[in-house]
Amino acid sequence: LKHVLATSTVNEYSSLLNVFVKDYQRYGVRTFYNGLIPALMGAIPYAGASFFIFETLKLIYFERTNKEVPSVYRFLFGGFAGLVGQSSSYPFDIVRRRMQTLRIPTGHNVFYSLYVIGKTEGVKNGLYKGLSLNWIKGPIAVGISFTVYDTVYMHINQLLEVEGLNRW
Numbered sequence: 001l002k003h004v005l006a007t008s009t010v011n012e013y014s015s016l017l018n019v020f021v022k023d024y025q026r027y028g029v030r031t032f033y034n035g036l037i038p039a040l041m042g043a044i045p046y047a048g049a050s051f052f053i054f055e056t057l058k059l060i061y062f063e064r065t066n067k068e069v070p071s072v073y074r075f076l077f078g079g080f081a082g083l084v085g086q087s088s089s090y091p092f093d094i095v096r097r098r099m100q101t102l103r104i105p106t107g108h109n110v111f112y113s114l115y116v117i118g119k120t121e122g123v124k125n126g127l128y129k130g131l132s133l134n135w136i137k138g139p140i141a142v143g144i145s146f147t148v149y150d151t152v153y154m155h156i157n158q159l160l161e162v163e164g165l166n167r168w
Helices: 002-007 016-027 029-033 036-065 071-100 110-121 123-127 131-163
Strands: none
Touching: 016 029, 036 071, 036 110, 071 110, 071 123, 071 131, 110 123
């Protein structure tokens, strides 16, 4: 809904609630699920690439140094993993946003939409348009997330070992 409000004409909608009501009246309940399929399809390469790269980089570091990975390296590995994950799933994000703003007709499947965007606008100016802006904020957020998750996970495991409860 927020994408519809952001891309609408000045007088078309007065608030987010107004978008909700008008779109429900015009298109029915299905309008609230526009873009769900490409969002789910984009989550697969994003999660797969980012987790694989993060864990692989940690393993390589450990094998070469035989030391635990410092937090700053976890942050850098997480940032790089986020950059690759985001790049691998970005075309699905383009399709999702266009479906949400009704720029892709209802009923067009995701792969056909990817094909049409790539054919008419090109890979760089169509499927990856705006990716460089995401490269600024995305890797930082993912790096922080991976670092915090790993640090908390290690501390919980240490606490469980002290208590004799660790079964992993």
